[in-house]
Amino acid sequence: MSHTSGVRQAQKQQTRQALLDAGLRLLEHQNLSSLGLRELTREVGVSPAAFYRHFPDMADLGVALVGESLGSLHAVIRAVMAETTDSADIIDRTVAITAEYVARHRPHIRFIARERYGGVQAVREAIAAELQGFADEVAAGLAVQPASAGWSPGDLRVLAELYVDHMVMTAAAFLDVPADDAAALERVAHAARLRMRIISIGRAHWLDPQD
Amino acid sequence: MSHTSGVRQAQKQQTRQALLDAGLRLLEHQNLSSLGLRELTREVGVSPAAFYRHFPDMADLGVALVGESLGSLHAVIRAVMAETTDSADIIDRTVAITAEYVARHRPHIRFIARERYGGVQAVREAIAAELQGFADEVAAGLAVQPASAGWSPGDLRVLAELYVDHMVMTAAAFLDVPADDAAALERVAHAARLRMRIISIGRAHWLDPQD
DNA sequence: AAAGTCGGCGAACGGTTGTTTACTGAATGA
DNA sequence: TCATTCAGTAAACAACCGTTCGCCGACTTT
Numbered sequence: 126m127s128h129t130s131g132v133r134q135a136q137k138q139q140t141r142q143a144l145l146d147a148g149l150r151l152l153e154h155q156n157l158s159s160l161g162l163r164e165l166t167r168e169v170g171v172s173p174a175a176f177y178r179h180f181p182d183m184a185d186l187g188v189a190l191v192g193e194s195l196g197s198l199h200a201v202i203r204a205v206m207a208e209t210t211d212s213a214d215i216i217d218r219t220v221a222i223t224a225e226y227v228a229r230h231r232p233h234i235r236f237i238a239r240e241r242y243g244g245v246q247a248v249r250e251a252i253a254a255e256l257q258g259f260a261d262e263v264a265a266g267l268a269v270q271p272a273s274a275g276w277s278p279g280d281l282r283v284l285a286e287l288y289v290d291h292m293v294m295t296a297a298a299f300l301d302v303p304a305d306d307a308a309a310l311e312r313v314a315h316a317a318r319l320r321m322r323i324i325s326i327g328r329a330h331w332l333d334p335q336d
Numbered sequence: 337m338s339h340t341s342g343v344r345q346a347q348k349q350q351t352r353q354a355l356l357d358a359g360l361r362l363l364e365h366q367n368l369s370s371l372g373l374r375e376l377t378r379e380v381g382v383s384p385a386a387f388y389r390h391f392p393d394m395a396d397l398g399v400a401l402v403g404e405s406l407g408s409l410h411a412v413i414r415a416v417m418a419e420t421t422d423s424a425d426i427i428d429r430t431v432a433i434t435a436e437y438v439a440r441h442r443p444h445i446r447f448i449a450r451e452r453y454g455g456v457q458a459v460r461e462a463i464a465a466e467l468q469g470f471a472d473e474v475a476a477g478l479a480v481q482p483a484s485a486g487w488s489p490g491d492l493r494v495l496a497e498l499y500v501d502h503m504v505m506t507a508a509a510f511l512d513v514p515a516d517d518a519a520a521l522e523r524v525a526h527a528a529r530l531r532m533r534i535i536s537i538g539r540a541h542w543l544d545p546q547d
Numbered sequence: 548a549a550a551g552t553c554g555g556c557g558a559a560c561g562g563t564t565g566t567t568t569a570c571t572g573a574a575t576g577a
Numbered sequence: 578t579c580a581t582t583c584a585g586t587a588a589a590c591a592a593c594c595g596t597t598c599g600c601c602g603a604c605t606t607t
Contacts, residue, residue, distance in 0.1 A: 131605070132604065132605090136554080154455070156454060158366060173556095177597095238453040239455065241453070294505075323498065323542065324535065327536070333537075344574055347584075373566090374565075384566085384586095385585075
């Protein structure tokens with residue numbers, strides 16, 4: 126049995142993290158599948174061989190980055206869903222939170238957008254699994270809302286996925302905007318709120334007889 | 337002044353097309369930015385240097401592929417939008433057409449999905465421009481519909497973009513399904529129709545006072 | 548204090564890459 | 578018919594790639 130917090134382990138974690146950080150930095154302008162092992166270790170300042178002490182593969186580093194990028198979002202989503210207030214401003218808050226999250230984790234989100242349909246299967250699958258997890262949480266949150274009366278579980282799941290996809294779509298739109306262009310940011314946010322309202326109204330009138 | 341249809345030109349076009357075809361084939365399982373020039377020419381059966389007779393760049397070949405992939409879609413979209421029938425089955429038809437288009441142009445669509453947020457800027461921009469063109473057409477189609485009364489041009493544009501994004505989203509979902517798994521295809525189609533109905537209902541009730 | 552563990556290093560491996568060069572030979576136009 | 582154009586070639590270039598190897602030296606356990 127070894128200590129989990131020895132100097133050894135700490136130093137190892139440190140260069141592992143340095144690899145992840147440098148990877149994210151380099152991936153801001155290129156694909157995971159075109160990121161070279163040597164290119165990465167050069168950026169960190171370690172020898173190429175050192176890479177293998179931490180990851181067997183570049184794909185493996187990618188999967189680790191997915192966890193780092195999306196892991197902290199679960200808590201955020203849960204927090205948003207917990208506010209059962211059916212009021213209108215929940216849309217505004219959701220969009221604002223999305224904008225802030227993108228602003229604060231720009232490289233992470235860019236990485237996710239790039240690799241969601243990228244060339245590395247293991248990474249694609251990791252992202253898909255994470256997004257499905259989000260959809261699960263959203264679906265659970267929707268299920269307890271009064272507005273969901275009359276919805277079949279399957280249809281509710283589709284609605285949850287629509288919300289998640291919309292969130293991803295919004296995040297990607299924020300990515301295309303320079304972080305300091307307030308006017309453009311507001312335009313994107315306005316469009317996002319508008320889309321969300323359309324969806325919410327559609328949900329509210331789903332069971333209307335005339336439709 | 338040279339003939340545009342000489343034997344010379346025809347043969348050149350032929351190997352140019354061979355390069356595009358081979359590119360699409362190889363890009364089914366990898367990124368554009370990780371596709372090697374030699375890898376491509378090897379697949380076609382020409383010398384590496386021959387590539388430069390047709391494209392200055394790999395990025396340039398990518399842009400050409402974007403045109404080939406999305407160019408023929410304009411006509412399809414215009415056709416769908418022309419059916420001003422506000423009836424419910426226009427949704428079913430739209431989804432069916434999307435499914436068929438994906439089935440018939442699988443590698444093209446996969447390429448677009450991969451490179452939409454991929455690592456090659458010129459290609460990203462080409463795709464974005466093409467999608468904006470689609471949104472223009474959809475917006476124009478929506479504008480003449482009675483259901484659009486009371487919508488500002490800006491909001492109508494957002495709605496059009498939502499429809500286009502939804503189409504892309506649906507196409508990407510079809511990509512993840514093996515082309516012969518009828519049950520899974522129908523599941524995706526069902527979800528797509530459901531999402532589109534939610535959006536359409538939201539649109540219809542947009543101006544309701546209670547919302 | 549001695550023995551063991553293990554993260555990082557330097558060097559070497561065979562192989563691939565993009566690009567340039569001077570060339571050939573068939574289609575072209577006068 | 579003869580000169581010209583030009584798509585495609587073969588060869589060479591330096592640069593870079595991922596991966597393996599044995600070794601070192603600091604930390605860790607006994």
